[in-house]
Amino acid sequence: MKEKLIVALDVHSRDAALSLVRLLADHVGLFKVGMELFNSWGPAIVREIGGERIFLDLKFHDIPHTVAGAARAVSALGVKMFNVHATGGSEMMRAARDAAISVSAGNAPSPIVLGVTVLTSLNQKCVERELKVRESLASYVLHLASLARDAGLDGIVCSPQEIQLVRAACGKDFVIVTPGVRPAGESLGDQKRVLTPVQAVQAGADYLVIGRPIIESDDPAAAARRIVDDLATVG
Numbered sequence: 001m002k003e004k005l006i007v008a009l010d011v012h013s014r015d016a017a018l019s020l021v022r023l024l025a026d027h028v029g030l031f032k033v034g035m036e037l038f039n040s041w042g043p044a045i046v047r048e049i050g051g052e053r054i055f056l057d058l059k060f061h062d063i064p065h066t067v068a069g070a071a072r073a074v075s076a077l078g079v080k081m082f083n084v085h086a087t088g089g090s091e092m093m094r095a096a097r098d099a100a101i102s103v104s105a106g107n108a109p110s111p112i113v114l115g116v117t118v119l120t121s122l123n124q125k126c127v128e129r130e131l132k133v134r135e136s137l138a139s140y141v142l143h144l145a146s147l148a149r150d151a152g153l154d155g156i157v158c159s160p161q162e163i164q165l166v167r168a169a170c171g172k173d174f175v176i177v178t179p180g181v182r183p184a185g186e187s188l189g190d191q192k193r194v195l196t197p198v199q200a201v202q203a204g205a206d207y208l209v210i211g212r213p214i215i216e217s218d219d220p221a222a223a224a225r226r227i228v229d230d231l232a233t234v235g
Contacts, residue, residue, distance in 0.1 A: 008211030115148030
């Protein structure tokens with residue numbers, strides 16, 4: 001079950017990030033490098049950690065040509081997975097997928113390319129009032145997931161609350177990565193659509209992204225082990 005756990009290295013310090021990697025390497029599957037850490041230290045931090053253990057969470061969203069160039073660059077780093085915003089449209093998502101495949105050219109596995117659906121910090125009210133999406137949030141997530149699947153992406157990022165809907169529509173081989181996961185009793189922070197780790201895996205998630213409950217713990221390794229132990233109870 002530890003392979004399902006992705007720890008979010010949401011820190012800006014190189015030393016703090018590498019210290020967490022050393023502490024947690026034997027207890028988790030992957031590490032998420034997001035905008036804060038990547039924009040502080042660039043590709044060098046990916047190389048130091050080892051791309052094969054990284055979910056690069058930069059959420060590319062631009063014209064297809066630009067996103068293809070970015071996808072080639074991060075694929076060359078050997079990352080395990082990276083993401084683009086599904087709202088960039090089918091052409092942009094296909095460009096990212098094709099660029100990732102072109103870098104591996106059969107010599108190594110291509111990165112898993114994911115489409116980000118709706119951020120877990122948003123709720124129905126935000127989607128309706130600010131983004132002017134008139135359908136339900138769950139229906140909109142499913143639409144974006146289907147768009148990503150049809151564009152050839154390997155999977156999507158969605159909140160735990162949409163996992164079952166996406167799994168039923170997109171099939172067992174479609175990769176579902178979910179942030180917005182909080183162990184029971186933990187603060188929700190800025191997350192609005194959440195489940196516990198056990199609930200998320202029971203719903204059908206392939207990977208769980210968890211940051212603050214682990215990295216802000218007095219004992220990050222113990223916090224990670226508790227989550228993995230809880231996941232081991234899932235039949």
